[in-house]
Amino acid sequence: xxxxxxxxxxxxxxxxxxxxxxxxxxxxxxxxxxxxxxxxxxxxxxxxxxxxxxxxxxxxxxxxxxxxxxxxxxxxxxxxxxxxxxxxxxxxxxxxxxxxxxxxxxxxxxxxxxxxxxxxxxxxxxxxxxxxxxxxxxxxxxxxxxxxxxxxxxxxxxxxxxxxxxxxxxxxxxxxxxxxxxxxxxxxxxxxxxxxxxxxxxxxxxxxxxxxxxxxxxxxxxxxxxxxxxxxxxxxxxxxxxxxxxxxxxxxxxxxxxxxxxxxxxxxxxxxxxxxxxxxxxxxxxxxxxxxxxxxxxxxxxxxxxxxxxxxxxxxxxxxxxxxxxxxx
Numbered sequence: 001x002x003x004x005x006x007x008x009x010x011x012x013x014x015x016x017x018x019x020x021x022x023x024x025x026x027x028x029x030x031x032x033x034x035x036x037x038x039x040x041x042x043x044x045x046x047x048x049x050x051x052x053x054x055x056x057x058x059x060x061x062x063x064x065x066x067x068x069x070x071x072x073x074x075x076x077x078x079x080x081x082x083x084x085x086x087x088x089x090x091x092x093x094x095x096x097x098x099x100x101x102x103x104x105x106x107x108x109x110x111x112x113x114x115x116x117x118x119x120x121x122x123x124x125x126x127x128x129x130x131x132x133x134x135x136x137x138x139x140x141x142x143x144x145x146x147x148x149x150x151x152x153x154x155x156x157x158x159x160x161x162x163x164x165x166x167x168x169x170x171x172x173x174x175x176x177x178x179x180x181x182x183x184x185x186x187x188x189x190x191x192x193x194x195x196x197x198x199x200x201x202x203x204x205x206x207x208x209x210x211x212x213x214x215x216x217x218x219x220x221x222x223x224x225x226x227x228x229x230x231x232x233x234x235x236x237x238x239x240x241x242x243x244x245x246x247x248x249x250x251x252x253x254x255x256x257x258x259x260x261x262x263x264x265x266x267x268x269x270x271x272x273x274x275x276x277x278x279x280x281x282x283x284x285x286x287x288x289x290x291x292x293x294x295x296x297x298x299x300x301x302x303x304x305x306x307x308x309x310x311x312x313x314x315x316x317x318x319x320x321x322x323x324x325x326x327x328x329x
Contacts, residue, residue, distance in 0.1 A: 001023055001024060001026075001027040002027070003027060003028065003031045003285060005027075006024045006027055006028055006282060006285055007090070007093055007285060009024075010024055010097075010254045010282040010283065010285070011096055011097065011100040011101075011252075011254060013253040013254045013282075014253055015253050015302075021253070021254070021256065021282075024254075024282055025256075025280060025282065025289070028282055028285050028289050029049060029289070029290070031063065031285070032063055032285075032287075032288060032289065035063035035064070036061060036062060036063045036287070036288060038055065038059045038061055039051060039061060039288050042055075047266060048265055048266045049280075049290040050260075050265060050278045050290045050291060050292040051288050051290060051291055051292065052291075052292045052294075053084065053234070053236045053291050053292065053293055053294060054294075055288075056075075056084035056085060056086060056235070056236050057082045057083065057084050057085075058082075060085065060087055061086075061087070061287050061288050062087045062089070062286065062287060063089070063285075063286050063287070064089050064286060066087050068089070069087035069088055069089060070088055070089065070090060070091045071088040071091050071094075071125075071131075072085055072086065072087055072088065072126065073085070073086040073088060073126060073127070073128040073131070073235045074086075074126045074127070074235060075234070075235040075236075076127070084235050084236055085235075086128070086235050086236055086287060087287065088238075088286075089286035089287075090286065093238065093283060093285065093286070094238050094283065095135055096283075097238050097239045097252070097254070097283035098132050098135055098136070098239075098240065099135070099136075099139055100252070101239065101240060101242075101252040102136060102140065103140075104252070105242050105244070106140075106170070106194075107168075108140065109140040109141070109142075109167075109168070110140060110141065110142040110167060111140050111141055111142065111145065111167060111168050111169070111170045112141070112142055112144050112145055112158050112161055112162045112165075112167045112168070112169045112170070113133075113136060113137050113140065113141040113142075113145040113146075113169075113170045113172065114145065114146070114148060114154065114155055114158045114169070114170070114171050114172070115133045115137065115146070115147045115148070115171075115172040115173065116147075116148060116149070116155075116171070116172070116173035116174070116177050116178060116181065117129065117130060117133065117147065117172070117173060117174055117177065117198075118149050118150075118174070118177050127235075128233065128234070128235050129198060129233065132233070132240070133147075133172050134147075136172075142161075142165075142167055144157065144158050144161040144162075144167075145158070152181075152187075155171075155181075155187060159187075159188075159189055159190060159193075162190050162193065163190050168192060168193070168194070169189060169190050169192070169193040169194070170193070170194050170196060171189065171193060171194070171195045171196065171221070172196045172198065172231075173195070173196070173197060173198065174197070174198050174199070175197045175198070175199055175208075175213055178195065178197055178217055179208075179213070179216065179217070179220075181220070182216070182217065182219075182220025182221065186219075186220050186221075186222065187220060187221055187222075188221065188222040189221045189222055189223055191223070192227075193221070193223055193227065194223075194227045194228075194229055195217055195218075195221055195223060195227065195228045195229070196229050196230070196231055196242075197213065197214075197217065197228065197229075197230050197231070198230070198231050198233075199230070199231075199232070210230065210247060210306070211247065214228040214230075225245075226245035226246075227245065228245075229242060229243050229244060229245060230242070230243040230249065232249045232306065234293070236284075236287075236291060237279065237281050237283075237284065237291070238281060238283035238284050239251070239252055239254065239255050239281045239283045239284075240252075241255070241303075241304075247300075247305045248300045248301070248303035248304065248305050249303050249304055249305070249306065250302065250303040251279070251303070254281070254282040254283060255279055255280065255281045255282070255283075256279070256280045257277060257278065257279045257280075257299075257304055258277075258278045258279075259273070259274070259275040259276070259277060259278070259297055259298060259299050259304065260275050260276050260278050260292070261275050261276075262275060262276045262310060265278070265292060269298075269299070271298075271299045271300075271301075272298060272299070273298065274296055274297065274298045274307055275296070275297070275298075276292060276293065276294070276295070276296065276297070276310065277293045277295045277296075277297035277304060277306070278290070278291065278292050278293065279291055279293065294309055294310050295307075295308070295309060295310070296308050296309065296310050
């Protein structure tokens with residue numbers, strides 16, 4: 001199978017055909033080893049395929065000349081930390097991954113889609129999250145959809161429109177921003193509305209658990225906790241995972257995940273035991289598909305629960321992989 005065939009067909013995968021996924025994954029892995037200089041060196045000198053996401057801060061991880069990228073996504077970066085950069089060869093591949101999975105989870109709409117992402121707005125569409133939500137608004141939102149920051153009347157109008165026209169309301173927002181909204185006053189949403197939080201709990205003055213976050217959001221927005229969902233994504237990944245009214249994230253059929261030992265990333269943890277989340281995302285076909293995240297997670301059947309972030313000290317075994325003198329990044 002060629003890389004062009006993977007690009008055309010990866011979103012057609014279904015969970016009942018693991019052999020088809022393995023065929024595509026094998027083609028992507030071979031392509032990236034051959035055409036991504038950094039990843040090729042890494043695979044030659046390490047015995048696991050998963051590259052720590054830290055490497056996106058150190059090199060242009062591409063299977064093509066980086067100046068030919070159609071877009072570059074950048075992580076937020078805090079303080080003096082270096083931002084990750086993900087060079088996107090074809091935006092059409094990213095948009096296809098975003099749209100196909102969104103439709104599978106939510107439907108085709110149209111939705112009244114309101115987005116509250118104040119921190120991300122500072123970086124514009126260099127933020128993969130901002131680009132993704134803007135794409136969803138353009139593809140699936142009605143004419144009362146859009147972004148809002150400090151204008152409470154926008155959300156009021158969107159809520160009124162949703163109630164009048166019976167269009168499903170979907171409120172996207174960073175956790176800390178949504179909490180700020182309901183700290184000022186409760187914002188009752190239609191009974192059928194869904195709230196989609198995108199993480200960022202530690203930036204909200206203190207760390208907060210996802211369970212406590214969802215309880216407070218459900219109370220403040222007047223919806224059941226089962227209608228407060230979460231999205232899992234990052235600058236380094238082209239695909240997203242969603243919860244569905246609980247703590248477990250489910251990946252799309254073109255992504256696979258493992259939970260591995262932070263000291264020995266070649267060892268998979270048994271179900272129910274926490275470790276580091278590792279993923280293989282076929283949508284990353286022009287960069288690196290096999291990635292070792294910095295998230296503590298635990299397998300729950302066909303999905304995973306995120307328990308928080310590892311510190312750099314806790315990721316000693318993982319850090320060694322990217323610090324290796326054999327990896328010239």
